[in-house]
Amino acid sequence: MHGNDRHQRQETGQVEALKAGESSAWKDILARHGPALLAYAARMLGDRGTAEEIVQDSLVNIYHTIGRFDGRCSIKSWLYRAVHNSAIDEIRRRRRYVDVGTDVLDNYFNEAGRWEHDCPGWDGPVPKRLDEKRLLTSVREQMDHLPHAHREVLLLKEVEGLDTEEICAALAISPGNLRIRIHRARAALRAAVVGG
Amino acid sequence: MVYLKCSNVVSKISEIIDGQASLMTRMRFHGHLMMCNNCRRYFEQYKIVKELAGKVTADDLPEDFDHVMEFVMNKIENKDA
Numbered sequence: 001m002h003g004n005d006r007h008q009r010q011e012t013g014q015v016e017a018l019k020a021g022e023s024s025a026w027k028d029i030l031a032r033h034g035p036a037l038l039a040y041a042a043r044m045l046g047d048r049g050t051a052e053e054i055v056q057d058s059l060v061n062i063y064h065t066i067g068r069f070d071g072r073c074s075i076k077s078w079l080y081r082a083v084h085n086s087a088i089d090e091i092r093r094r095r096r097y098v099d100v101g102t103d104v105l106d107n108y109f110n111e112a113g114r115w116e117h118d119c120p121g122w123d124g125p126v127p128k129r130l131d132e133k134r135l136l137t138s139v140r141e142q143m144d145h146l147p148h149a150h151r152e153v154l155l156l157k158e159v160e161g162l163d164t165e166e167i168c169a170a171l172a173i174s175p176g177n178l179r180i181r182i183h184r185a186r187a188a189l190r191a192a193v194v195g196g
Numbered sequence: 197m198v199y200l201k202c203s204n205v206v207s208k209i210s211e212i213i214d215g216q217a218s219l220m221t222r223m224r225f226h227g228h229l230m231m232c233n234n235c236r237r238y239f240e241q242y243k244i245v246k247e248l249a250g251k252v253t254a255d256d257l258p259e260d261f262d263h264v265m266e267f268v269m270n271k272i273e274n275k276d277a
């Protein structure tokens with residue numbers, strides 16, 4: 001708990017500096033989280049130029065509204081939440097939002113809970129016909145085409161490495177909901193990569 | 197030991213991989229995999245894809261945050277609205 005306390009004090013000091021408009025504090029926080037926020041927005045939007053605009057506008061907006069930050073989540077979550085909301089607004093504005101279709105998991109089993117057909121795709125611990133590099137390329141491509149609700153949780157958890165608390169605060173969802181969404185998103189990614 | 201159906205096994209995979217499942221759930225889960233080819237295959241595929249998703253780093257996109265940083269810091273330092 002000591003580590004957490006220290007972390008908490010550091011964050012409180014940092015928030016005060018940000019609220020006071022100290023440019024070194026802003027520079028520091030932008031340097032620390034900015035590149036990852038930009039990468040997140042670019043993957044959600046599928047367009048780097050728009051991602052830059054979204055991120056810079058969100059960050060300027062955060063600067064103007066930091067007085068409202070109440071410390072109920074971390075500054076990092078606050079940043080992700082702002083960028084996430086702007087990205088989703090922009091995606092919807094452009095009518096590019098991809099909805100989650102039927103859950104792939106619903107199609108596999110019969111009423112007794114057994115496999116309706118054999119599990120499709122490659123067998124064994126190491127895919128026989130696909131080397132890891134090719135498989136990674138496929139995972140990356142498929143991730144960039146997943147419905148946004150799946151893509152956002154996978155990006156935040158697997159790619160950006162946020163913890164449960166941070167993701168829940170960024171997306172305004174509960175831990176129970178996140179657990180379900182992570183599972184569905186991973187299952188959808190597996191289905192897209194394996195092809196069934 | 198209570199028998200787990202395949203659909204139950206698949207629904208537990210994420211918790212198992214993230215280390216959130218109880219010892220009892222883990223035992224029942226792995227016990228089922230030993231007897232069920234389909235679930236074993238699904239589990240392996242799921243696990244491999246999940247691990248590879250973690251290797252899709254931000255570096256895949258040659259992001260250059262410098263522009264954004266400059267723009268935002270300009271706004272902040274000039275305190276313009």
Ligand SMILES: [Zn+2]
Nearest residue numbers: 202205232235
């Ligand atoms: Zn099974």
